[in-house]
Amino acid sequence: MTSCASDTYSPREVNSRLQELGFREHLAQTIYGTVAFFVRRQNDDEAGSLLLHGVASDATTWTPMLQCAAELGVDLGNLVLVDLPCFGKSENRLDTMWIPEVGDMLISEMTTLGFLRVRLIGHSMGGFLALDMAARFHEHATSVHVAAGSYFAILNTIKRPIRNIFRNPGTALLWNSYWLLCLMGRTGTMMVRTAAAVLGPRVVIAPFVAKPTKLRRQIAEVMLSQLNPRGVVLTARNGPAYDAVTTWGSIRVPLVAVFGQKDRMVTRWDAEELSQVNPSARIAWVDDAGHMLIVERPAAVLRALGL
Incomplete structure (x- = not known):
């Protein structure tokens, strides 16, 4: 794969107009209500890739990587993006x-x-969801390919919020702070957006990226606009009873896990734990x-994921 402008830090903005990238919207009626899927078919094969976004995100978060893939001449085949229930255009009535x-x-x-x-x-x-589905x-x-997941x-x-x-310490302090803001709901969102208005959006999202001053301002603004306290709280409820060791250790399909060297949320310790529970995983x-590596270094992530 050749090098190009895509290899720079934060090379592309988030594109909210997925139709410009060849996707058609499919609104599915599910147990959650309407869930928005975005489909781009390259062929009639029964194989396709499903891309799953993180919190404070939606399907459009993948667009910098998709734009880099196009610039690099990488054929990703049939693609499906989704706004997970409670995020983006999707409902969550449950x-x-x-x-x-x-x-x-x-x-x-x-x-x-x-x-x-x-x-x-x-x-x-x-990535958490993808690992569970692969198991x-x-x-x-x-196969399953996860970034910071x-x-x-x-x-x-x-x-164990205190013991951990x-x-x-880095993960615990950052997650607990984020969690408390989400528990505050609209008040927490208003606090974050007020801080962004006073200090600037890149300062507010700095803990989640490696080079906040070099991150495109538009990406920082999009991240803040997609804050979703309810979605975070609902997702976190999986944590207390979830057995990651047994579940992820049972994955038998090829597994690739990619980490940002400066990720403060998902760190080297996570990579070591994954290697122990699933020795076949490629790290x-x-x-x-940092944690938002798919918008920070999309071309490098594309390579590292083996896509």
Whole structure:
């Protein structure tokens, strides 16, 4: 793969107009209500990639990486993006986000769309979901590729918010602060946006990126506009009872996990834990990248994920 402008830090803005990238919108009626899928078919094959976004995101978060892939001449095949329930254009009438139920819904809709073999690609919370789906849907999942998505430290913090400060202090302090803001709902969102108006959006999102002053301002603004306290709270409810060791250790399809060298939320400890529970996992690192590595270094992530 050749080098190009895409290899610079934060090379592309987030594009909210997915139709410009060849996607058509598919509104599925699910147990959650209407869930928005975005489909780009390159061929009539039954294989497709499902891209799962993280919290404070929606399907459009993948667009810098998709634009870099096009610039680099990379054919990603059939693609499906989704706004997960409660995020973006999607509803969540159940007021729950149980990971197995979300996975069931996603696989059902992928089958409806004609994709019986699914390559799972996830970022952050979406990586958590992708790993769970890869463990449970052996007949459908062909491989799983996650960026900042091995969530051991975050899960430990959710289960033991005080005790985990001594094991993973950076993750615990950052997650607990984020969690408290989300518990405050609209008040927390107003506090964050007021801080952004006074200090600037890049200062507010600085803990989640490697080079806040070099991140495109538009990306920082998009991240803040997509703050979703309810979605974070519902997703975090999976944490106390979730057995990551057993579940992710049972994955038998090819597994690639990519981490940002400067990620303060999902760290080297998470990579080591994943290697222990699933020794077949391939671990890769991206320089000059934090937790939002898919918008910071999209071309490098594309390579590291093996896409």
